[in-house]
Amino acid sequence: xxxxxxxxxxxxxxxxxxxxxxxxxxxxxxxxxxxxxxxxxxxxxxxxxxxxxxxxxxxxxxxxxxxxxxxxxxxxxxxxxxxxxxxxxxxxxxxxxxxxxxxxxxxxxxxxxxxxxxxxxxxxxxxxxxxxxxxxxxxxxxxxxxxxxxxxxxxxxxxxxxxxxxxxxxxxxxxxxxxx
Numbered sequence: 001x002x003x004x005x006x007x008x009x010x011x012x013x014x015x016x017x018x019x020x021x022x023x024x025x026x027x028x029x030x031x032x033x034x035x036x037x038x039x040x041x042x043x044x045x046x047x048x049x050x051x052x053x054x055x056x057x058x059x060x061x062x063x064x065x066x067x068x069x070x071x072x073x074x075x076x077x078x079x080x081x082x083x084x085x086x087x088x089x090x091x092x093x094x095x096x097x098x099x100x101x102x103x104x105x106x107x108x109x110x111x112x113x114x115x116x117x118x119x120x121x122x123x124x125x126x127x128x129x130x131x132x133x134x135x136x137x138x139x140x141x142x143x144x145x146x147x148x149x150x151x152x153x154x155x156x157x158x159x160x161x162x163x164x165x166x167x168x169x170x171x172x173x174x175x176x177x178x179x180x
Contacts, residue, residue: 004053006064014039016066018050024068026080040083046070052138054100054107056121065121069097069109077124087124093117099139110136 001019008014013029022045025038048071056065065086066078075097077087093111100109106127107119114132116139119125 001049001051002053004055004066006055014064016053016055016068018053018068018070020049022046022048022050022070024050024053024066024076024078026066026083040080042066042068042076042078042083042085044085046074046076047072048096052097052100052109054102056102067100067102067107067121069100071096073097073111075100075107075109075119075124089119089124098135098137101139101141103141108139108141110139112136 003015003017005013005015008028011031015027015029016024017027018024024042024045026040026042027036028039029036046068050068050070052069054067056067064080066080068076068078069092070076073091073093073095075089075092076085077089078084079086092109093113093115095111095113095115098110098112100107102108102121105121107121107124108116109119110116112135114134114136116130116132116136118127118129120127
């Protein structure tokens with residue numbers, strides 16, 4: 001249902017996948033090809049299908065932290081050095097977690113209910129919440145902005161980590177609520 005990739009040690013690539021079987025698996029892909037078996041099968045699994053994955057940018061290879069979001073409305077934070085669950089945010093959203101991205105020390109998560117939440121990646125404390133009028137299918141970051149795509153694919157909600165938000169062409173407005 002989703003995947004993410006990042007640079008691994010010794011010129012390898014690491015790929016994490018999330019699927020309908022509720023599991024997150026991590027693979028090391030090397031240049032020799034062939035069938036690749038999972039390096040890690042992260043447990044405990046989510047309670048429903050995994051919809052979103054994001055890797056923290058402050059580590060390379062298996063030292064990275066991975067965040068997974070699911071249809072169970074939860075977000076999990078994984079230590080990829082040993083495959084252990086570091087933190088579980090049950091009911092992080094009121095609906096399916098549909099997308100996640102990391103910008104600096106901020107984890108952005110979106111849900112099908114049209115909410116984007118910002119989290120501190122070190123503590124998983126909730127920092128802010130933005131509400132749109134449309135369902136969000138995914139969220140990505142680029143330069144100094146984050147972009148969420150709506151289910152119609154014809155609009156976006158853009159917001160900076162500093163809290164400035166602008167509505168896209170989808171016809172729905174965006175509101176922010178910052179926790180201080």
